[in-house]
Amino acid sequence: xxxxxxxxVLSAVVAVALMAALAVVPGSAATASSFTDISDxxxxxxxxxxxxxxxxxxxxxxxxxxxxxxxRAEFCTMVVNFMGRxxxxxxxxxxxxxxxxxxxxxxxxxxxxxxxIRLGEGEETFGLIGGVGDGRFAPDDKITMAQAVxxxxxxxxxxxxxxxxxxxxxxxxxxxSIGLTxxxxxxxxxxxxxxxxxxLFTNALRCKTGSGSVYYRExxxxxxxENVVLLAVGVVSEDGTDNGAIRTSxxxxxxxxxxxxxxxxxxxxxxxxxxxxxxxxxxxxxxSTSITITLSGDAQPTYVKAGSTQYTISSSTKVYTADKAxxxxxxxxxxxxxxxxxxxxxxxxxxxxxxxxxxxTSASTDAVVVMGSPSVAMFHxxxxxxxxxxxQKNRRTIxxxxxxxxxxxxxxxxxxTLVVSDLRLACIYEDASPSAKAxxxxxxxxxxxxxxxxxxxxxxxxxxxxxxxxxxxxxxxVAGMAKPTAQTRxxxxxxxxxxxxxxxxxxxxxxxxxxxxxxxLSKLTDNLVTLSSGARDRxxxxxxxxxxxxxxxxxxxMKLGNYxxxxxxxxxxxxxxxxxxxxxxxxxGTIPAKDIDxxxxxxxxxxxYIVLKAVTGxxxxxxxxxxxxxxxxxxxxxxxxTVTVENHGGKGSTFITGYAFKDGGFGGVVKGYGELDGLPKxxxxxxxxxxxxxxxxxxxxxxxxxxxxxxxxTYRVADDVECYKQATKDWFKQESGADxxxxxxxxxxxxxxxxxxxxxxxxxxxxx
Numbered sequence: 001x002x003x004x005x006x007x008x009v010l011s012a013v014v015a016v017a018l019m020a021a022l023a024v025v026p027g028s029a030a031t032a033s034s035f036t037d038i039s040d041x042x043x044x045x046x047x048x049x050x051x052x053x054x055x056x057x058x059x060x061x062x063x064x065x066x067x068x069x070x071x072r073a074e075f076c077t078m079v080v081n082f083m084g085r086x087x088x089x090x091x092x093x094x095x096x097x098x099x100x101x102x103x104x105x106x107x108x109x110x111x112x113x114x115x116x117i118r119l120g121e122g123e124e125t126f127g128l129i130g131g132v133g134d135g136r137f138a139p140d141d142k143i144t145m146a147q148a149v150x151x152x153x154x155x156x157x158x159x160x161x162x163x164x165x166x167x168x169x170x171x172x173x174x175x176x177s178i179g180l181t182x183x184x185x186x187x188x189x190x191x192x193x194x195x196x197x198x199x200l201f202t203n204a205l206r207c208k209t210g211s212g213s214v215y216y217r218e219x220x221x222x223x224x225x226e227n228v229v230l231l232a233v234g235v236v237s238e239d240g241t242d243n244g245a246i247r248t249s250x251x252x253x254x255x256x257x258x259x260x261x262x263x264x265x266x267x268x269x270x271x272x273x274x275x276x277x278x279x280x281x282x283x284x285x286x287x288s289t290s291i292t293i294t295l296s297g298d299a300q301p302t303y304v305k306a307g308s309t310q311y312t313i314s315s316s317t318k319v320y321t322a323d324k325a326x327x328x329x330x331x332x333x334x335x336x337x338x339x340x341x342x343x344x345x346x347x348x349x350x351x352x353x354x355x356x357x358x359x360x361t362s363a364s365t366d367a368v369v370v371m372g373s374p375s376v377a378m379f380h381x382x383x384x385x386x387x388x389x390x391x392q393k394n395r396r397t398i399x400x401x402x403x404x405x406x407x408x409x410x411x412x413x414x415x416x417t418l419v420v421s422d423l424r425l426a427c428i429y430e431d432a433s434p435s436a437k438a439x440x441x442x443x444x445x446x447x448x449x450x451x452x453x454x455x456x457x458x459x460x461x462x463x464x465x466x467x468x469x470x471x472x473x474x475x476x477x478v479a480g481m482a483k484p485t486a487q488t489r490x491x492x493x494x495x496x497x498x499x500x501x502x503x504x505x506x507x508x509x510x511x512x513x514x515x516x517x518x519x520x521l522s523k524l525t526d527n528l529v530t531l532s533s534g535a536r537d538r539x540x541x542x543x544x545x546x547x548x549x550x551x552x553x554x555x556x557x558m559k560l561g562n563y564x565x566x567x568x569x570x571x572x573x574x575x576x577x578x579x580x581x582x583x584x585x586x587x588x589g590t591i592p593a594k595d596i597d598x599x600x601x602x603x604x605x606x607x608x609y610i611v612l613k614a615v616t617g618x619x620x621x622x623x624x625x626x627x628x629x630x631x632x633x634x635x636x637x638x639x640x641x642t643v644t645v646e647n648h649g650g651k652g653s654t655f656i657t658g659y660a661f662k663d664g665g666f667g668g669v670v671k672g673y674g675e676l677d678g679l680p681k682x683x684x685x686x687x688x689x690x691x692x693x694x695x696x697x698x699x700x701x702x703x704x705x706x707x708x709x710x711x712x713x714t715y716r717v718a719d720d721v722e723c724y725k726q727a728t729k730d731w732f733k734q735e736s737g738a739d740x741x742x743x744x745x746x747x748x749x750x751x752x753x754x755x756x757x758x759x760x761x762x763x764x765x766x767x768x
Contacts (some may be wrong), residue, residue: 002016035064038195042183044264045285046198052265053282054183054257055081055201056194066195072147073107073139075197076114076129079151082201084281085217089113093317098137107139120210124159142191145184147567156180160732173556178207205284220273220281220763225250228272229320229356232281232386232416233261243385246280247355248272254279266388267418269346269354288346288353294395294567297585298509299337301738303704305585307556310703311345316527319355321412330355338509339584340567342415356415367410367454367479369471374403379418383409393420394507394608395568404405404603408471408479408487421474421507422603426490427533429466429481429721436464444470445539446501446515451478458482467534474507490532493570493600493609495579496524496541504531505570514539526579526671528598528611529573544609546598553591553610555584560599566606573612573619576672576683580619582612583719591615617758620668620686622722623647623731627663630656632677640676643685645669647722648731649739655682662687666754666764688754688763696749699741706741708753708762716751717741718761726752726766741765 025086033044035050047064050056055078055565059065070078075644080086093109096102101111115461117128129151132138145260146168153163153171156178164170166190170331175181177434179205184196192200195287207215217224229249237245238252244259245252250272255262256279270285293306303312318327337343337357346354368382383389391398393407403409408421424446432439432451437460442449449470451459462468469488471480482488494504494514499522502506503511514531551561560563571582574597586654591612600609628642643661645652645668652669656676661667665687672683691710699717706717723732732740732747748767756763 004554024708033064034261037063038264040195043195043198043262045268045556046195046202047204048262048264049205049283049285050078050082050198052255052257052260052262052280053082053084054086054260056198058355064194065706066193066198068194069142069191070194070197071140072137072143073101073105073111074144075148075151075671076139077110078197078201079128079155080110082204083117083155085113085117092116096742098131098135098139100136101139105139109138111137115284120159121159124161126154126160127522128154142231144188145181145186145190145192145196146172146188148192148197149180152180152200152204152271156204156207156215159210162210173267179203180207180306202284205282208470216271216273216282216284220275224284225272225274225653226669227269227286227318227354228283229267229269230262230265230272231386231413232266232388233263235285235384237385245384247384247386253278253280263609267344286348288348290344290346292342292344294397295337295339295341295343297339297583299334299341300704301331301334304334304337304343305703310586312704313352317352317355319357321357327354333357336509338568340397340412340510340569342390342392342395342417343399344415365410365452367408367452367473367477369454369458370403370405370407370409370479372405374400374407376400379409379411383416383418384413386413386416389418391418391420393422393604394566394606396564396606398604406471406480406482407603408473409481410473419474421472421479423472423474423476423492423507424482424488424490425470425472425492425504425531426484426488427468427470427532428536429462429464429468430536431464432459442470445533445537447512449476449478455480465536472506473734476504476506476509476512477508490530491603492531492533493544494529494541494576496521496527496529498522498525502529502531502539502541507568509568526577528574528579528609544598544611545601546600549593549596549599553587553596555587555589555591560596560607560610561593563599563601563605563607565610566602566608569608569610571610571612573614573616575614575619575670578619578670578672578683579611580616583615586618586716586719613686614758616761617668617686617756617761618718620684620756620758621645621647621672622654622668622718622756622763624686624724625661625663625667625669625687626651627661628654630677630679640679642679643669643682646731648733653680655680657682657685659685661685666690668756668763686757688756690752692752692756694751694753696745696751699745699751706738710753715755715760715762717765718763721762722764724764724766726768 024442026680038044043066089109092112097112097115103338114129118125120126166200183199186192186196187667232247235245236249245254246506268285269288273281275281297305303310313330315331317330319330319333320327344356345352410419427444431443433441438456455478469482469484473479492504494502496502500519501515504514516537518537519539521541524541528544532540553560573582595615597613598611599607602608623645626644630640640656643657644654644655656679668689669682670684672681674681694710708715719737721737722738732743734740750768752766753762754764
């Protein structure tokens, strides 16, 4: 390239308390342990897995003491709770089995229960624990690695035959082979720390048992839910009666262990184990690692990009959103993942195995319309009490103070994100169903807008026929209705598609088709415009304009002069009356101010639209240029030159042109303004540069994008590249440019390429 049922605000006292208790932190910040003295991430996860199970609850003061050692009695207590048999302890606290574990010892019930448990089947049964001889248990002695491993192997129901005859060597060998001792560096006879014990227990959940099943799959209802993401802790339960629930991608549940808030597990993916009361028994993190990225450029069929880093995605990889917790394949949804969308990628062994998309792409079901200064308390009911959420506006992370009055805020539980929309459409309240005061749908400008219940209070203030401003969510639902004022004036943007219709852009990257039979927008067809309506069934459009551009567009820094550019910025190239969308990832370096026609800023001051002049060449239609004539004039005859473009789609529109070009040559045409005797005028006609002697080895893929080396230079292949068979004088007819390129390469190994003089992309490939 060259160059408002509005959410009721809580009482002041509650609001102050909540603001003191909650904090909004960036989504990239690591989630801290629920124990205050754990800094190691692995230990934090292990300790919180056990806390969720009720196996540990710390040593007081919300401390875990990870470097402290464990006694045999303490480890025995952990084992009983790990097996889910803590409720049986009182039944075993009235007798003495070991002479040194009497009624005066705090662990009497636990030790007696553990000594009474028999495991295995048939004749091959065995006890969970034994003493140290002489009828003693030595409850206050420190437990060693070998002793801890032996007990856990018995929990896993390994028989004496499977364990081997030589203790502790054969036991340790088996433990290593099944992964029980992974990540634990203690020697066989070393006393283990509490952190090492937590690692052993967490490993045991994933280990195979003596019968060959995985231990955690034998717990609870024995039907664990796999590939679940733990989203938030300390949220309101679904029935609204408890503030200690845990939200997951599968639903919201209460933990079996009272008060468990395993914050270190937030954002982790794994297996969710429930009991028959639908309570969480445990959560077993899988081996995946995760990274949260923001897309720079729209997602492509085989990859996504964040900055200069590209991530290859399989077409079958599952993509999850708040409204599709069951997931869909990447192939089906990649086109909805627009530039600026936040994704969390889960990887195993270097491969992306799951994707969780932010709320900018998902459907909203409830909303808050901000009135006055925003506060954390304002969103408490919306989030269910979840904290540490991120805030995104136009797919760019913002702070709480950046939210403006009349902004609409929805919540994506999947990614714990507040999604802010400032989209407003000034219009006439035309029709509603089933009623005008509490509608489920509002019919305006040919579109049925879905209405959230949170909008009913404000909608009830207006009657049909009123001039209103619709306050819309990022996915185009009505969250509120307001009287048009300077603060609520229409800021809807779109592109005119015909004399009576336009597509309105949504913050989530989608569009809504608006129509007005009484409209006359023909002179603005294909133009980028602001949209509104001042009369029933009449769509108004004004071409987008801006003040002078005072600075360059620094693509990597996402800066236009001194203004921040939103991650979800929509970029267009306009030549004449033709407008082409430009993917952010197709740009690099710096776009000079002289090549920028206009820009638009949202209510937070971010640049959300940029219109370029002829920078990329993408606004042109490319193919074989055919010269023709238009005659007319009657008594004063005239003849005008015409140009028609032929490509894989056949013959395109014919344009009046004064530009000189080679008839039958390869080139491009872009539509201009106006007509002459029914034919549109061409704004520009360009001829392409021919480069011969290109071989198949000169064509290569880099970061998912095709390039061609020719004459000592590297050219990017246009996404919509046309391919032509020289021998048969016919076009490759595949639907997409990528498919046409693949067919062209399969057909021949020798090519001539044609490059445009504007963006210097390969527009046409001729197979010899």
